[in-house]
Amino acid sequence: MGIVMFDTTQEPDKSLVKTVPIGEYTAMLVSSDVLVSKKNPENKYANMKWEIVSGEYAGVCLYFMLHYWNVNPKTKAWAEKHLREMCAAVGFVGLLNDTAELHSKLFNLHVTIETSEKYGDQNKIIGWSKVKSSVETPITTPLTPTTPTVDPLQNMWGKPSQ
Secondary structure, three states, X not given: OOOOOOOOOOOOOHHHOOOOOOEXXXXXXXXXXXXXXXXXXXXXXXXXXEEEOXXXXXXXXXXXXXXXXXXXXXHHHHHHHHXXXXXXXXXXXXXXXXXXXXXXXXXXXEEEEEEEOOOEEEEEEEEXXXXXXXXXXXXXXXOOOXXXXXXXXXXXXXXXXX
């Protein structure tokens, strides 16, 4: 006999979700470990982990391999394009020294689904953009000059000026 104490009324762990529907998701870059390619040890890539932070799929993680350190110039050019998009999405301008500088920032991920015989359906991040603010800027009206309520011949206490 195995006592499990399993509560069927509890929501399932979001990290077990295999794919999210095609769409855009607000997410945060939580890690970007640099790993050596198994196919060619001269190549490295940043294994980037993104966590969706809002909506129905909050808590689900998506992954992207940024092949920035690659001997193939086309692969490196694609990585630079993606990295440029990531930087623009969070307003980063200048020299990025480390992908960790993008950690904990909010991005709008553009996600699709790819299907393969070997792995089945998998999410693929195909773009990054700025997070659209959900807080509207309040409309303010300019201050208009008002007429004084105090008689100019009196001081602020209502007594005649001397």
